Each structure stands twice: as C-alpha cells, then as structure tokens.
Amino acid sequence: MAGAQDAVPVVLRVNGRRHDIQVEPRVTLLDAIRDTLGLTGTKKGCDRGECGACTVHVDGRRINACATLAVMQDGREITTIEGLGGADGSHPVQRAFVAHDGLQCGFCTPGQIMSAVACIAEGHAGSDDEIREWMSGNLCRCAAYPQIVDAVRAAAGTARA
Ligand code: FES
Numbered sequence: 001m002a003g004a005q006d007a008v009p010v011v012l013r014v015n016g017r018r019h020d021i022q023v024e025p026r027v028t029l030l031d032a033i034r035d036t037l038g039l040t041g042t043k044k045g046c047d048r049g050e051c052g053a054c055t056v057h058v059d060g061r062r063i064n065a066c067a068t069l070a071v072m073q074d075g076r077e078i079t080t081i082e083g084l085g086g087a088d089g090s091h092p093v094q095r096a097f098v099a100h101d102g103l104q105c106g107f108c109t110p111g112q113i114m115s116a117v118a119c120i121a122e123g124h125a126g127s128d129d130e131i132r133e134w135m136s137g138n139l140c141r142c143a144a145y146p147q148i149v150d151a152v153r154a155a156a157g158t159a160r161a
C-alpha cells in the first residue's frame with residue numbers, strides 16, 4: 001500500500017492491563033485505543049487536538065489521544081473512560097455528571113469526565129471561573145456547559161460562585 005510503514009512493537013498499558021501490539025509509527029494513541037484495543041469509549045471528534053473528546057490520562061495527566069502517537073506512549077500507564085470506575089461501581093465524577101444532567105447527546109462526555117477528574121486532581125476547580133478556564137479544552141456541541149460546571153463543582157465540593 002502506498003505510504004504504508006512497517007509496524008513496530010509497542011506496549012500499551014491501559015486500565016491496568018498490558019497490551020503488546022504492532023502498530024505503524026504514524027498511528028495515533030487514539031486510533032490504537034479505539035481500533036486496535038477496541039476501547040471505543042474514547043471518542044474521535046476533530047482528530048486534530050481541538051475538541052477534547054479523546055481525552056485520556058497518561059501517567060496521571062490528561063492529554064488529547066489524537067495529538068500523540070501510540071509509539072510515544074510505549075510503557076506508560078494509560079487510563080480511559082472504561083478504566084475510571086472502580087470494581088464497585090462508577091467514579092464520583094461520573095455520578096456527578098448524571099446527577100447534574102452534565103450531558104445531552106453524550107458524545108463529548110467521556111472526554112469531559114476524564115478532563116474533569118484531572119481538573120479536580122490538579123486543584124483547578126476552586127471556583128466556577130476556574131472550572132470554566134481549565135475545562136475550556138473540552139468542547140460540547142450541545143452547549144451543556146452550565147450543567148458541566150455544576151457537575152464539576154459538585155464533584156470537587158466547591159461552593160457555587
Ligand atoms: Fe482529539 Fe478532538 S478528537 S482533540
């Protein structure tokens with residue numbers, strides 16, 4: 001195939017599980033997660049680092065999975081939305097999104113939740129303005145922004161502005 005590159009071995013550690021895969025060096029982390037591992041909870045919106053739908057955690061930090069290559073994340077600890085809830089149920093941020101109607105169509109929601117978990121852990125959820133600023137990399141075409149802020153505020157235990 002024109003332009004095809006040789007696949008190389010990569011170890012992706014996703015949600016506590018090791019995956020030894022072969023991918024072309026040009027394959028994004030997002031495509032490896034969705035197409036090779038079959039974890040489709042991580043969404044592909046823009047595929048160019050602008051919408052945040054593909055947000056995952058790598059070594060505890062949020063990144064856009066479409067904006068990095070799978071080979072660059074070899075051996076790192078990756079968490080996707082499928083790995084967020086514990087064995088005993090959903091994550092508190094997931095429950096807050098449900099309780100506060102933080103979604104409409106739901107397409108952006110996995111990315112919003114992954115970003116919200118990181119936003120709170122970073123200490124960037126101290127006020128509504130701070131939440132809006134530090135969640136601004138996650139776009140919502142349904143414009144559920146007020147409810148998303150409500151959910152993040154509630155999960156963080158922050159007082160309403
Ligand atoms: Fe990655 Fe939009 S799909 S930022």
Ligand code: FES
Pocket residue numbers: 102103104105106107108109139140141142143144
């Ligand atoms: Fe539809 Fe955000 S809930 S894009």
